[in-house]
Every structure is written in C-alpha cells, then in structure tokens.
Amino acid sequence: MGQCTSKQRRGEGLDGNCGGCAETTRRRCLSIVREKRSRLCPIVGRPGFAMTPNILHRFEGYYVPKADYVYFQFVFAAITVILLAGSLLGRMNFYAWMLFVPMWLTLSYTVGAFSIWGRGFLEKHIIDYAGGFVIHLSSGVAGFTAAYWVGPRQAHDRQHFPPNNIIHMLGGAGFLWLGWTGFNGGSPFAANGIASLAILNTHVCTATSLLVWVSLDMIVYKKSSVIGAVQGMITGLVCITPAQVNILHSRD
Numbered sequence: 001m002g003q004c005t006s007k008q009r010r011g012e013g014l015d016g017n018c019g020g021c022a023e024t025t026r027r028r029c030l031s032i033v034r035e036k037r038s039r040l041c042p043i044v045g046r047p048g049f050a051m052t053p054n055i056l057h058r059f060e061g062y063y064v065p066k067a068d069y070v071y072f073q074f075v076f077a078a079i080t081v082i083l084l085a086g087s088l089l090g091r092m093n094f095y096a097w098m099l100f101v102p103m104w105l106t107l108s109y110t111v112g113a114f115s116i117w118g119r120g121f122l123e124k125h126i127i128d129y130a131g132g133f134v135i136h137l138s139s140g141v142a143g144f145t146a147a148y149w150v151g152p153r154q155a156h157d158r159q160h161f162p163p164n165n166i167i168h169m170l171g172g173a174g175f176l177w178l179g180w181t182g183f184n185g186g187s188p189f190a191a192n193g194i195a196s197l198a199i200l201n202t203h204v205c206t207a208t209s210l211l212v213w214v215s216l217d218m219i220v221y222k223k224s225s226v227i228g229a230v231q232g233m234i235t236g237l238v239c240i241t242p243a244q245v246n247i248l249h250s251r252d
Helices: 018-038 067-086 094-119 132-150 157-160 168-185 193-221 224-242 244-251
Strands: 039-040 054-060 062-065
Touching: 054 157, 054 244, 062 067, 062 193, 067 094, 168 193, 168 224, 193 224
Parallel strands: none
Antiparallel strands: 054 062
16 A cells, blocks of 8 residues: 555545554554553552443453452452561551551552552563562561561560461461462453463462472471471462463463
8 A cells, every 4th residue: 555645644535554554553542541541650550440430341351340350459458468467466556557557558568569460660570470479579578577677576475386276277278278279260350271270280389389398397307297288388379379470381
C-alpha cells in the first residue's frame, strides 16, 4: 500500500495498512493513558480499582470477577501480616499491634505489592510468581526489623519456649500445605496448564524439602523429629513460591 498520504495522516480515507497503523497508534495511546491513570507514581497505585462498578477484570487475557480478584489480593496481605506476627509474639502489646497492622499494610506492604505486581517500576525486573518477594521477603525483613526495635522477649520465654501442642502444629502444617495449593494454583486466575503445573511443582518441591530435612536430622542428630519435618515442609513451600515461572518456562 506504500506510505500514508497527507489526507490519510489527517484521518481522511483511512484504509489498508494506514488504517491499521492509525488504529494501532490510537490503542497504544489509550493504553498508556489508562496505565498512567491507574497509578499515582511508580510505587503507589490508585484505590479506584476496588471501587469501580465493573464486575469483570481482565487479567492475562482472561476475565475474572473483580470481587474474587480483590479478595484474593486481600488474603495475600492478611497472610503477610500473620507471618510478621510470629516475630512479635510475646514482644508487643495487643493494642500496639492493632495500630501497627494498618500502618504497615498501608505504608510498606502495598508499596511492595504494587511495585512488583501492579505495573510498578519493579514489575519487569523481578520474577515473583505468587509472593516470594511481596509476602515472604517483606514479612521477614519487617519481622526482623520490628523485633530489633521492640526488644527481646521476657527472660523465661527465651529460656524455654517449646511448641504448645505437637498435634495442633501438625494440623496447622497440613492446612498450610493445603492452602498453599490454592495460592500457587490460583495465581494464574484460570484453570489451565500453568495452574496444574504450579500445583504439581508445589507438592514435589515441598515433599522433597521435607524428606531432605528429615534425612539431615537423621545424619546429624541420629534421629528425626516432627518439628524438623514441619520446618522442612515450610522451607519447600517458601522456596517454590517465587520460582514457579522459571520452572514452567524451563519445561516448555
């Protein structure tokens, strides 16, 4: 078709390749405008996503109910706070904790989550499939920092702080493993091959980590323990969470 004429550049008689070029340019401009409107700056977005009347949300080529998407992200934030709570157990007053949680979620968690998952400046530089950086790294760093500034536990807690109930710990570990299947398998927001492989990778890595930890206990301490098995299980779950994408790509 050759190059566009002056009339076609002005929008008169668009057809063929020129019409396609104009339409592509228009769509790119609209996408840029929408992207800029969806965030205040590279680290903070706008709250309008959860408040718009639209029922469906387009995610990676799929349409999912917006209520499900918002709730899924809310549960990620709640789990992060629970992980952080372990570092402050027995250190912080409950009323202080009630003030700390909304402040930390607003000023710390949302910044990291948007920067990596919400079209922020780290989205193209960090691979985080289901929360390795957004959840585990942020809660670990925050827990270490908070424990340092709040101070140590009471002396009697530091001298003897065993698990309260091994049976309850096993039950909680089982629920955790089961729930992790939903996090990793549900992150694609679709029932497709990526979701099924993510679930398979999650279970294989977790089982392998559990067996390795128990084997090392047998070699080093000459006996295995339930606590060691649970620690190995959690280690496997944490390790596989951000690496799902790399494993899937390598298999392709």
